[in-house]
Amino acid sequence: MASLKEVAEKAGVSVATVSRVLNDRRYINSETRLKVEKAIKQLNYRPNRVAQRLRLKDGQRKLIGLLVPDIQNPFYVDVIRGVEETAYARDHAVFVGNFAQDEGKEKMYLDIMKSESIDGLIVAPSHEKDSEVTNLVNSGLPIVCVDRGLSEVDVDVVLVDNRKGAFDAVEYLIQKGYKRIAYIGGLPQIPTTMQRKEGYEDALRKYGLPIDTDLICFGDSKHESGKKLTAELLNLPNPPQALFTGNNLITLGALETIHNRKLRIPQDIAIVGFDDMYWSISLNPPLTAVRQPGFEIGKRAAEMLFQKVKEPDRPPVKLMLKTELIKRESC
Amino acid sequence: MASLKEVAEKAGVSVATVSRVLNDRRYINSETRLKVEKAIKQLNYRPNRVAQRLRLKDGQRKLIGLLVPDIQNPFYVDVIRGVEETAYARDHAVFVGNFAQDEGKEKMYLDIMKSESIDGLIVAPSHEKDSEVTNLVNSGLPIVCVDRGLSEVDVDVVLVDNRKGAFDAVEYLIQKGYKRIAYIGGLPQIPTTMQRKEGYEDALRKYGLPIDTDLICFGDSKHESGKKLTAELLNLPNPPQALFTGNNLITLGALETIHNRKLRIPQDIAIVGFDDMYWSISLNPPLTAVRQPGFEIGKRAAEMLFQKVKEPDRPPVKLMLKTELIKRESC
DNA sequence: ATGAAAGCGCTAACAG
DNA sequence: CTGTTAGCGCTTTCAT
Numbered sequence: 001m002a003s004l005k006e007v008a009e010k011a012g013v014s015v016a017t018v019s020r021v022l023n024d025r026r027y028i029n030s031e032t033r034l035k036v037e038k039a040i041k042q043l044n045y046r047p048n049r050v051a052q053r054l055r056l057k058d059g060q061r062k063l064i065g066l067l068v069p070d071i072q073n074p075f076y077v078d079v080i081r082g083v084e085e086t087a088y089a090r091d092h093a094v095f096v097g098n099f100a101q102d103e104g105k106e107k108m109y110l111d112i113m114k115s116e117s118i119d120g121l122i123v124a125p126s127h128e129k130d131s132e133v134t135n136l137v138n139s140g141l142p143i144v145c146v147d148r149g150l151s152e153v154d155v156d157v158v159l160v161d162n163r164k165g166a167f168d169a170v171e172y173l174i175q176k177g178y179k180r181i182a183y184i185g186g187l188p189q190i191p192t193t194m195q196r197k198e199g200y201e202d203a204l205r206k207y208g209l210p211i212d213t214d215l216i217c218f219g220d221s222k223h224e225s226g227k228k229l230t231a232e233l234l235n236l237p238n239p240p241q242a243l244f245t246g247n248n249l250i251t252l253g254a255l256e257t258i259h260n261r262k263l264r265i266p267q268d269i270a271i272v273g274f275d276d277m278y279w280s281i282s283l284n285p286p287l288t289a290v291r292q293p294g295f296e297i298g299k300r301a302a303e304m305l306f307q308k309v310k311e312p313d314r315p316p317v318k319l320m321l322k323t324e325l326i327k328r329e330s331c
Numbered sequence: 332m333a334s335l336k337e338v339a340e341k342a343g344v345s346v347a348t349v350s351r352v353l354n355d356r357r358y359i360n361s362e363t364r365l366k367v368e369k370a371i372k373q374l375n376y377r378p379n380r381v382a383q384r385l386r387l388k389d390g391q392r393k394l395i396g397l398l399v400p401d402i403q404n405p406f407y408v409d410v411i412r413g414v415e416e417t418a419y420a421r422d423h424a425v426f427v428g429n430f431a432q433d434e435g436k437e438k439m440y441l442d443i444m445k446s447e448s449i450d451g452l453i454v455a456p457s458h459e460k461d462s463e464v465t466n467l468v469n470s471g472l473p474i475v476c477v478d479r480g481l482s483e484v485d486v487d488v489v490l491v492d493n494r495k496g497a498f499d500a501v502e503y504l505i506q507k508g509y510k511r512i513a514y515i516g517g518l519p520q521i522p523t524t525m526q527r528k529e530g531y532e533d534a535l536r537k538y539g540l541p542i543d544t545d546l547i548c549f550g551d552s553k554h555e556s557g558k559k560l561t562a563e564l565l566n567l568p569n570p571p572q573a574l575f576t577g578n579n580l581i582t583l584g585a586l587e588t589i590h591n592r593k594l595r596i597p598q599d600i601a602i603v604g605f606d607d608m609y610w611s612i613s614l615n616p617p618l619t620a621v622r623q624p625g626f627e628i629g630k631r632a633a634e635m636l637f638q639k640v641k642e643p644d645r646p647p648v649k650l651m652l653k654t655e656l657i658k659r660e661s662c
Numbered sequence: 663a664t665g666a667a668a669g670c671g672c673t674a675a676c677a678g
Numbered sequence: 679c680t681g682t683t684a685g686c687g688c689t690t691t692c693a694t
Contacts, residue, residue: 348681
């Protein structure tokens with residue numbers, strides 16, 4: 001890799017001049033510029049981003065971090081894509097970390113992000129009191145939370161109305177005539193898990209249905225727990241008629257158990273899931289689901305982050321996007 | 332963020348000493364070490380990875396790059412996880428880039444990787460003659476290819492026996508009695524697309540079935556093209572009885588078209604796909620598919636890369652893993 | 663309009 | 679065993 005110095009030598013100017021033609025487009029004699037540009041081309045010079053970041057100040061490093069809880073979850077894949085596209089449009093690179101729902105790994109990634117001199121961070125914190133992220137916000141690093149907020153500090157956040165989304169799903173189930181409806185949540189410490197539970201209960205309450213704690217259960221937001229909890233629910237003496245599953249991986253796990261038992265959907269058991277996937281129509285049967293705009297969330301979060309970087313003192317904003325109930329055939 | 336200098340001041344030693352207790356565990360007076368460790372703890376010091384990378388030589392920077400063609404494809408998500416887990420076990424960070432099947436974006440990412448001073452790169456090149464990646468291999472950067480190799484240079488590569496995997500799938504279809512079998516491939520310039528086509532033709536030939544070019548088509552390896560090409564195939568005057576789809580996104584697209592037309596699988600049209608997903612059992616109907624071990628591919632590639640970094644002159648090796656045909660109900 | 667030089671935070675000779 | 683110092687590649691005053 002050619003360095004600035006080599007370019008300078010080849011062009012017969014100082015490194016400062018080369019740096020100027022690269023960044024600071026004023027005050028350059030046009031002949032000098034030509035010479036430099038020629039040398040750059042000949043050597044196929046590319047600035048060393050590491051040296052650049054070491055030297056540059058906050059907000060000019062062209063690198064942001066993105067920390068997601070589970071890359072196997074297609075929702076976060078959409079968020080990642082939304083962030084990346086927006087960042088690249090602004091010539092920023094994105095350092096993505098997947099902490100796989102492991103708080104230890106989350107901390108490790110946070111350490112890496114800090115020491116990689118990023119301009120800002122987009123993160124879906126493990127839980128609302130996440131002290132590592134809270135400290136980082138307090139340290140002044142521009143941060144935007146996605147999917148979940150933080151309770152101990154005022155921070156920018158982009159998410160959906162989980163309570164409303166869940167309410168809509170369960171209300172639809174009730175309107176379809178189902179009475180015993182179970183909720184299979186993810187990790188209880190994740191805010192969305194509880195918000196969706198609230199929405200579930202809101203709907204039950206509105207229609208005067210009892211809230212039966214036997215029908216409310218929590219797992220770890222992954223496929224396996226969806227599979228296992230569905231089995232437990234179906235083993236109940238008085239099993240539910242319908243399932244409201246708390247995220248897409250849980251939904252997939254639930255479907256697996258139902259299919260293994262040769263139960264018919266929705267005749268034997270109905271299901272509506274939180275999180276739609278573009279291939280939900282190809283599931284057996286086509287899934288009724290609450291769609292959240294993952295790509296849009298990522299995009300908005302990135303835009304918000306860039307704004308925050310530019311104007312660090314503007315007060316944090318909360319952006320709540322809408323969910324949409326996609327009606328298909330699973331209930 | 333505290334710096335080495337601040338730690339040194341607090342501990343009353345030189346920066347060199349602090350650096351030594353951090354890296355170079357020999358030759359340190361135990362009292363000195365204690366003082367330094369205390370200061371490190373008090374200041375909550377973390378080394379600045381950017382400064383470290385700028386200073387360090389090849390192979391010691393604890394950062395590798397990973398460039399994948401499509402993060403929306405669950406296969407690559409598995410590869411990413413395999414690479415990450417292996418890298419983290421060795422205390423390396425992974426810079427992941429998703430070029431979304433866009434050669435321009437691939438080049439951009441390659442530039443970023445180069446200028447981020449990585450120790451090595453794992454990449455699934457756009458095509459076999461990918462000159463950017465080829466040049467990078469020739470430049471001496473340790474590189475391991477996954478999923479696809481390079482024809483113009485001898486390089487390490489981890490992939491599966493695509494031809495055999497495709498052969499097994501199509502042979503199974505033939506044994507089930509299907510005679511008019513179509514192949515829906517991805518981008519024709521991707522090596523796996525053509526290898527899978529070879530396997531498809533091998534099977535047809537072995538059983539004396541004609542190779543009908545009307546039944547062989549290519550798209551762009553994404554959901555939409557699977558959807559569209561399936562529609563075209565079904566519109567043929569003499570449509571196929573079975574589909575062999577070239578990757579998981581194409582499969583999902585094909586299923587969508589089939590379901591939209593209210594066709595029954597496998598009675599009206601059978602399907603077997605390349606790439607299994609853990610939720611393939613929940614598709615309508617449970618999908619018969621060729622499984623490739625994505626996680627394992629990522630893991631092996633990372634191990635191979637670390638070896639290459641340690642011993643840059645060892646001759647490149649090709650590792651070919653096996654596929655497995657998972658028989659379910661779609662044919 | 664251009665160059666010299668400081669310095670970002672760190673590691674690794676080299677000297678003692 | 680420890681300190682001093684050069685230098686990784688870059689940007690940015692400060693001079694000129």
